[in-house]
Amino acid sequence: MSGNNLTVKERLAIPRVTMSELDPSGRSGNFLEVNTGLSKEQAMREAQRCLKCKDAPCVDGCPVQIDIPGFVAAIAEDDFHTASVILHRDNALPAVCGRVCPQEVQCEARCVLGVKGKPVAIGYLERFAADWALNHGVKPERKHLPGSSGKSVAVIGCGPAGITAAAELAAKGHSLKIFEALHDTGGVLRYGIPEFRLPKEIVDTEVARLASMGVEIECNVVVGKTITLRQVRDEYDAVFIGNGAGLPVMLGIPGENLKGVYSANEYLTRVNLMGAGQSADCATPIIRGRNVAVIGGGNTAMDCVRVARRLGAERAMLVYRRSEAEMPARLEEIKHAKEEGVELILLTAPLEIIADGEGWSSALRCQKMQLGEPDASGRRKPVPIPGEIFDLEADVVINALGTRANPLLTSTEPELALNRWKNIEADEDGATSLHRVYAGGDIVRGGATVILAMGDGKKAAAAIHEILSGSVARLEKLFQAG
Numbered sequence: 001m002s003g004n005n006l007t008v009k010e011r012l013a014i015p016r017v018t019m020s021e022l023d024p025s026g027r028s029g030n031f032l033e034v035n036t037g038l039s040k041e042q043a044m045r046e047a048q049r050c051l052k053c054k055d056a057p058c059v060d061g062c063p064v065q066i067d068i069p070g071f072v073a074a075i076a077e078d079d080f081h082t083a084s085v086i087l088h089r090d091n092a093l094p095a096v097c098g099r100v101c102p103q104e105v106q107c108e109a110r111c112v113l114g115v116k117g118k119p120v121a122i123g124y125l126e127r128f129a130a131d132w133a134l135n136h137g138v139k140p141e142r143k144h145l146p147g148s149s150g151k152s153v154a155v156i157g158c159g160p161a162g163i164t165a166a167a168e169l170a171a172k173g174h175s176l177k178i179f180e181a182l183h184d185t186g187g188v189l190r191y192g193i194p195e196f197r198l199p200k201e202i203v204d205t206e207v208a209r210l211a212s213m214g215v216e217i218e219c220n221v222v223v224g225k226t227i228t229l230r231q232v233r234d235e236y237d238a239v240f241i242g243n244g245a246g247l248p249v250m251l252g253i254p255g256e257n258l259k260g261v262y263s264a265n266e267y268l269t270r271v272n273l274m275g276a277g278q279s280a281d282c283a284t285p286i287i288r289g290r291n292v293a294v295i296g297g298g299n300t301a302m303d304c305v306r307v308a309r310r311l312g313a314e315r316a317m318l319v320y321r322r323s324e325a326e327m328p329a330r331l332e333e334i335k336h337a338k339e340e341g342v343e344l345i346l347l348t349a350p351l352e353i354i355a356d357g358e359g360w361s362s363a364l365r366c367q368k369m370q371l372g373e374p375d376a377s378g379r380r381k382p383v384p385i386p387g388e389i390f391d392l393e394a395d396v397v398i399n400a401l402g403t404r405a406n407p408l409l410t411s412t413e414p415e416l417a418l419n420r421w422k423n424i425e426a427d428e429d430g431a432t433s434l435h436r437v438y439a440g441g442d443i444v445r446g447g448a449t450v451i452l453a454m455g456d457g458k459k460a461a462a463a464i465h466e467i468l469s470g471s472v473a474r475l476e477k478l479f480q481a482g
Contacts, residue, residue, distance in 0.1 A: 004076050006048055016118040017046040024339035028309050031195040031278060034336055035099070035127075040078075043128040047076035049120050053112055058122060061110035063455030064097075064164070066090045068107060068122055075125055084133035087126065092167035092209070093160060093454065095134060095202045096189060098127025101451040102330055134205055139212070147214065148173035151468040154236040155179070156223050156409070159187020160450045161242030161441030163210065164457030165464075169240075170213040172465045178210070179221040179232070184273065187244055188442075189450065191273040192265075194303050196310070200272075224409035229416070229437075238436040238464045241424060242457060245442035247406045251295065251399050255353030260287055260361035264300050264400035268307065277311045289396030291315045293364045295350050296400035297327040300447075302334065304398045305342050316342050317392065321349040321369050321382045345392065347371070349382065353397050363391040403447045410443075421446060430460030438464055 020036045021027075027034055038046070050072045058068045067086050074083035087094040103123035111119030132138075151174045155162045158180035166176045184190055186203040210217065223229055223243070232239055248263035250256060267286075270276035276286035292308035294301050297320035309316040318337070320327060323346050327334060338344070347369045356362035368388030371380035405422045417425040417433035423444055430438040440456025442448055 004048075004052070004073055008051060011049050011051060012113075012117070014045060014049045016049065017042050017121055017124060019121075019124055021336075024336075024341075027196070028306075028340035031310060033199050034196050037131060038124055038128045040080075043075050043125060044078060046121050047072045047125055049113060050076065051112055057110040057112065058107040058120075061107040063106070063451050064091050064458050066094075066107075066126075071129055072120065072122070072125055075129060080129060080132045081136075081138060083129040084138050087129050088133070090458075091454070092164045093189075093206050093450075094126055095130035096160070096198060096206060097451055097454070098123055098125075098130050099198050099202070100193060101126075102449060104331065106451065134202075139209075147175040149175075149468065151175065151237045152177070152235075153238045153240065153464060153468075154232045156229075156232070156239065156241045157181070157187055157243035157441070157443075158185040158207070158217060158219075159242060159244050159441065159453065160189060161244075161453040161457040162187065162240065163207065164454040165240045165242060165438075165440070165461045166210055166215050167213065168458055168461035169464060170210070170215050172461075174465070174468060176210075176213075176215040177236075178215060178217045179223055179227075180217060180219045181222045181243065182273065183219050185217060185219065187242075191269040192300070192303070194268070194272055194307055196306070197303070222408060224412045229409060229413045233434070233437065237468055239438065240430070240457070240460055240464065241409070241432070241437065241439040241443055242441045242453065243406070243409060243443050244453075245403045245405045245423070245445075245447055247404050248399065249402045249404055251350060251401065253350055253352050255355060255361070256397075256399065258353055258355050258361045258397075259359050260289070260395055261353060261397045262287075262399070264294075264296070264304050264398055265403060267304055267398050268300070271307055271311075286311065287396055288312050289394075291317070291393045292396040292398065293317045293319050293345075293392055293394040294398045294400055295319050295364075296402075297322065297329060298400065298402070299329050299333055300402075301398075301400035302329045302337050304400050306333075306337055306340060308396065308398070309340050309342060313396075315393075317345050317394070318342055319345045319348050319350060319364065319366065319392070321347065322379065323347060323371060326371075326379045347382065349384070351389065353394075354391065361395055361397050362393070364394045364397055365389065365391050403442070405443055405446075426460075428459070429463035430456060431463060436464075436467060 071083040071086040108119040155178045185207045274284040276284040288311045292313040294305040349367045352365040354363040368385045369382040372383040375381040424439040430440045438460040441453030
């Protein structure tokens with residue numbers, strides 16, 4: 001019987017697949033990818049769980065609007081080529097998204113199967129189809145005519161938002177150039193996400209597709225420093241800004257200028273982008289630390305503490321002021337961290353980093369907390385327990401409390417409207433206060449997810465294409481807004 005001809009009862013009887021992983025006892029000592037993927041048989045069986053809902057609520061939960069029922073149905077029929085083609089129509093980075101997107105709160109959260117059981121493992125299937133395409137040399141069947149429109153677009157930032165915008169616009173026949181501040185491509189995909197979650201060869205392959213579409217990428221260009229935004233605007237017909245939010249939010253406690261104290265951005269960039277600590281001959285220094293305390297509870301904090309464990313920390317600790325139930329990190333990341341020997345020091349807030357007398361961190365002074373009434377975010381607010389103060393021995397402390405916009409670009413263009421957090425103000429299509437300048441991703445949202453940045457890039461690309469194509473409706477909308 002065809003995988004798509006099963007009855008509803010037969011589909012409901014299929015248990016959700018479990019992805020195999022490297023053994024925790026060995027993986028905490030290396031940077032190999034933890035999740036090992038699905039077999040052909042596992043993928044087909046999981047795809048057969050899909051109920052083929054007529055209204056496809058899962059698609060509404062996807063920021064880039066992938067045809068989820070379409071590619072899942074193709075997998076169920078053993079047609080992996082078609083599945084990969086469908087994926088690439090709407091997603092410039094499917095192999096990335098299949099690994100790092102929070103599907104559990106997006107597409108899978110809308111899956112009807114999840115009402116009474118476990119949703120279809122859409123993320124696992126996306127990874128399977130994308131990896132199959134990579135392993136079989138399948139190229140996206142996206143029609144593109146590089147430069148045929150006669151219009152040119154500059155993209156600032158070669159991260160998920162910029163890559164998506166560039167791919168969409170190149171497919172429409174516009175001439176594209178990406179300006180990247182760092183010496184390599186990928187943005188946060190390369191410097192922010194460790195190899196054990198996202199192998200960099202995946203990033204290389206996905207970025208290479210841009211070059212095959214005629215997109216030019218120039219690295220080591222800091223817009224706002226090397227060149228100005230005004231210069232870019234003068235040379236191109238439209239601009240998309242997707243340079244992320246790379247300025248760390250500081251702790252604001254005594255001792256954060258001590259040696260052995262890192263921001264998450266610096267720590268992860270040294271390791272992920274520059275290879276610090278991963279080989280004996282690496283020229284980039286990193287303090288490994290015997291006792292490492294990471295402050296925060298999100299995915300970035302999880303990445304930092306798991307990296308510290310791999311760099312030899314005997315005690316890798318995550319210090320978080322709420323309970324585990326309130327942690328914003330993905331459940332899978334929390335599970336993996338625990339398996340790898342990470343300690344969760346919960347209901348604990350940092351007060352001060354204690355010096356050893358020679359300018360190095362030696363301990364993190366902490367305040368024990370308890371949960372009170374919900375705050376503005378809806379989570380219960382942590383409040384101090386009087387007199388409950390203690391020290392955690394820590395020769396390395398990593399601040400992973402989030403990021404905000406780097407002012408290098410935004411401060412050089414006074415007419416570019418910013419919000420109170422100094423992020424760029426943009427409408428639902430990414431249009432900024434500057435004519436034909438669009439923005440998306442973390443530079444607009446603050447620290448967010450890869451897939452939300454990609455969704456912003458896709459929306460902005462559609463709006464830019466309409467403008468460059470002379471859409472009357474788009475011009476009228478801009479006129480009314482302005």
